[in-house]
Amino acid sequence: MTATTPRPTFEQSGPRLPVVESIRVDRVHPRARIAGSVRATLAIILSLISLIPVFWIVLTAFKTPTDVTAIPPKLIFEPSLTGFVSLLSDMRLLSQAEQEERSQQPDLSWVDQIALQIGRAINGPSQYARQLGNSVIIAGTSTLLSVVLGLLSAYAFSRFNIPAKGDLLFFILSTRMLPPVVVTIPIFLMYRSIGLHDTHFGLIMLYTVFNLSFSVWLLKGFIDEIPREYEEAALVDGYTRLQTFFRIVIPQARTGIAATTVFCLIFAWNEYAFALMLTTQNARTAPPSIPSILGSGGIEWNTIAAGALLFLIPVVIVTFALRQHLLRGVTFGAVRK
Amino acid sequence: MSQIALHHISKHFKDITALDDVSFTIQNGEFFVLLGPTGAGKTTTLRVIAGLERQSEGDILFDGQSMNGVPPAERDIAFVFQQYSLYPTMSVYDNLAFPLRSPMRRTPEIEIKPRVEKAAELLRIQHLLERKTARLSGGEMQRVSIGRAIVRNPRIFLMDEPLSNLDAKLRESLRVELKHIQKTQTSTTLFVTHDQIEALTMADRIGVLREGKLIQVGTPTDIYDRPATTFVAQLVGTPRINLHKAFRENGTLHVQESTVQLPAPSGSLPAEFMLGIRPEDVLIAPDGALSGEVVLVEPLGVETVIHLRAGAQTFICVVSGISHYRLGDQVRFDVIRERLHYFDSNGQRLAL
Ligand SMILES: Nc1ncnc2c1ncn2[C@@H]1O[C@H](COP(=O)(O)OP(=O)(O)OP(=O)(O)O)[C@@H](O)[C@H]1O
Numbered sequence: 042m043t044a045t046t047p048r049p050t051f052e053q054s055g056p057r058l059p060v061v062e063s064i065r066v067d068r069v070h071p072r073a074r075i076a077g078s079v080r081a082t083l084a085i086i087l088s089l090i091s092l093i094p095v096f097w098i099v100l101t102a103f104k105t106p107t108d109v110t111a112i113p114p115k116l117i118f119e120p121s122l123t124g125f126v127s128l129l130s131d132m133r134l135l136s137q138a139e140q141e142e143r144s145q146q147p148d149l150s151w152v153d154q155i156a157l158q159i160g161r162a163i164n165g166p167s168q169y170a171r172q173l174g175n176s177v178i179i180a181g182t183s184t185l186l187s188v189v190l191g192l193l194s195a196y197a198f199s200r201f202n203i204p205a206k207g208d209l210l211f212f213i214l215s216t217r218m219l220p221p222v223v224v225t226i227p228i229f230l231m232y233r234s235i236g237l238h239d240t241h242f243g244l245i246m247l248y249t250v251f252n253l254s255f256s257v258w259l260l261k262g263f264i265d266e267i268p269r270e271y272e273e274a275a276l277v278d279g280y281t282r283l284q285t286f287f288r289i290v291i292p293q294a295r296t297g298i299a300a301t302t303v304f305c306l307i308f309a310w311n312e313y314a315f316a317l318m319l320t321t322q323n324a325r326t327a328p329p330s331i332p333s334i335l336g337s338g339g340i341e342w343n344t345i346a347a348g349a350l351l352f353l354i355p356v357v358i359v360t361f362a363l364r365q366h367l368l369r370g371v372t373f374g375a376v377r378k
Numbered sequence: 379m380s381q382i383a384l385h386h387i388s389k390h391f392k393d394i395t396a397l398d399d400v401s402f403t404i405q406n407g408e409f410f411v412l413l414g415p416t417g418a419g420k421t422t423t424l425r426v427i428a429g430l431e432r433q434s435e436g437d438i439l440f441d442g443q444s445m446n447g448v449p450p451a452e453r454d455i456a457f458v459f460q461q462y463s464l465y466p467t468m469s470v471y472d473n474l475a476f477p478l479r480s481p482m483r484r485t486p487e488i489e490i491k492p493r494v495e496k497a498a499e500l501l502r503i504q505h506l507l508e509r510k511t512a513r514l515s516g517g518e519m520q521r522v523s524i525g526r527a528i529v530r531n532p533r534i535f536l537m538d539e540p541l542s543n544l545d546a547k548l549r550e551s552l553r554v555e556l557k558h559i560q561k562t563q564t565s566t567t568l569f570v571t572h573d574q575i576e577a578l579t580m581a582d583r584i585g586v587l588r589e590g591k592l593i594q595v596g597t598p599t600d601i602y603d604r605p606a607t608t609f610v611a612q613l614v615g616t617p618r619i620n621l622h623k624a625f626r627e628n629g630t631l632h633v634q635e636s637t638v639q640l641p642a643p644s645g646s647l648p649a650e651f652m653l654g655i656r657p658e659d660v661l662i663a664p665d666g667a668l669s670g671e672v673v674l675v676e677p678l679g680v681e682t683v684i685h686l687r688a689g690a691q692t693f694i695c696v697v698s699g700i701s702h703y704r705l706g707d708q709v710r711f712d713v714i715r716e717r718l719h720y721f722d723s724n725g726q727r728l729a730l
């Protein structure tokens with residue numbers, strides 16, 4: 042029996058099952074190609090949908106108060122910095138006479154002119170810039186602390202024989218099981234009596250403690266994934282435990298560190314309830330301040346949007362800077378095991 | 379280079395005994411091979427010597443000096459790990475230079491360069507020096523990790539199956555290369571493998587490990603010609619030794635369920651025992667005293683393995699070159715009587 046199998050023609054010689062994702066196969070099955078583009082289209086649509094609020098914030102921030110409330114909503118308008126100026130300055134309303142008098146003055150700065158357009162004069166800078174600064178200091182420091190401390194203890198939990206390791210890890214995680222709001226009042230009372238109320242240190246410590254459980258668990262997942270052989274090789278090669286940690290472990294944990302940093306930063310940056318309760322002036326951060334921008338006359342939506350926009354920018358910058366580590370970090374590590 | 383001694387080393391992991399009272403000494407400049415099947419405790423032995431694992435009992439001595447409790451960095455050891463352990467964030471060059479740059483040694487960069495280049499040349503990886511290690515093939519990685527050991531001049535090289543992930547050809551050439559490097563540098567080496575050919579070809583001495591116990595230590599000739607147990611006899615040599623139950627009756631040895639009968643040797647033998655015959659000691663000869671039927675022929679080129687059935691038992695023999703024997707042929711054969719191996723019912727060698 043010599044049944045000659047037909048030689049596969051060039052068209053037939055590609056992969057028989059659809060290759061859904063591949064970097065090496067040069068011939069991708071048409072069905073897979075269609076599936077791929079459908080998926081890409083869906084992903085783009087979804088991300089556009091989730092970007093709409095952000096897009097609207099940006100638009101609103103650059104509108105004048107009249108444009109904001111215009112019906113139907115304006116998509117095309119003359120951009121104005123009114124929102125930002127009223128956000129960053131403290132203003133008073135001018136009477137009709139005062140407005141006319143001021144409009145005669147030749148040496149008005151551009152900020153004053155913008156204020157005049159909405160019938161106001163600038164008294165001085167507002168609190169918002171300072172509050173944003175507080176946010177940067179508090180969220181930045183607490184993130185740094187959470188990640189550094191988290192990294193050290195995650196390494197210890199991952200590599201050393203610690204008595205009652207499982208119990209300790211559970212205890213660390215259990216601090217997250219309590220809804221934070223439940224403890225706001227006791228913490229408020231405690232902070233007031235030990236003088237931590239309205240201090241940077243108070244909030245930094247609180248955020249660090251909250252983030253630490255999360256960062257220990259997340260980073261432990263990443264460090265567990267790094268084979269011990271690398272460290273053992275370095276130990277044999279003549280390095281101490283600490284040197285090995287810096288030269289071998291940290292470079293390989295970069296992804297995890299980046300992901301943890303972003304998560305901790307977002308929590309500390311967005312935290313509202315504690316910031317509202319535990320600060321008044323000195324250490325007040327941006328989140329509880331934004332609602333108080335509401336304005337004296339009607340609701341100044343453009344000012345609020347400007348505040349929200351400025352508030353978004355730092356996190357976006359950090360996330361963007363770490364994005365190449367992040368993509369792997371969010372999809373791997375944390376979820377496995 | 380140093381002399382390394384293990385004195386009554388035991389290692390327990392909870393209720394697992396990985397090493398059980400292991401003692402041996404590696405002489406200065408010796409190539410010592412630890413041979414054993416998987417799970418025998420080979421890696422554990424290396425890790426205990428390197429100080430990565432603390433022995434439960436016993437002492438490790440380097441040149442007579444106790445190493446118990448000395449951290450790995452201070453033992454001055456080069457370790458080639460079983461799994462690749464190249465630092466993935468560094469280039470090949472940096473990987474090779476890493477041990478030299480350690481705070482223990484602090485070699486100046488101008489000294490590092492020639493040493494790295496020499497090691498790279500020996501292992502034929504010069505062209506890879508600038509590459510990131512994640513982009514290397516398995517064989518290349520393995521050579522780099524060997525390279526990371528030989529850039530140094532440590533007291534001992536510990537190599538954990540360094541050739542196991544290579545294809546046959548590369549393995550063979552690297553085997554020769556390693557042996558050559560070891561002999562020219564007269565470095566003390568402890569080489570771990572489960573491959574008996576590697577052990578026989580490379581070792582000055584072999585230690586056979588089984589389930590945490592050291593069964594026999596000796597030169598390759600010792601191990602091959604005078605295996606201490608049936609386990610060792612079966613572990614070394616391809617094709618495998620013919621091992622059959624046998625009994626003694628009226629001055630004649632009978633292989634059980636077989637037509638094979640031999641005159642009993644002069645020494646004292648128990649009534650029942652195990653008889654071992656190496657395949658090369660079974661000779662097909664027209665005037666042989668024994669007879670059998672060819673049941674399988676495996677031509678390997680250099681030699682041909684022939685399976686002979688005599689009674690219910692099969693005996694394996696090798697003839698050189700391609701043989702003309704066919705299945706079903708009736709042949710006569712002999713065994714070299716001076717080279718028979720006798721073991722008692724527990725598998726221990728019987729000295730005659
Ligand atoms: N860290 C550990 N914890 C528990 N048991 C271990 C540990 N390390 C090794 N063992 C056990 O000790 C025994 C010997 O292991 P070892 O790794 O030394 O074997 P090996 O001879 O190197 O085997 P292979 O050829 O597969 O590498 C095995 O039974 C193994 O399961």
Ligand SMILES: [Mg+2]
Pocket residue numbers: 420421422460538
């Ligand atoms: Mg092993």
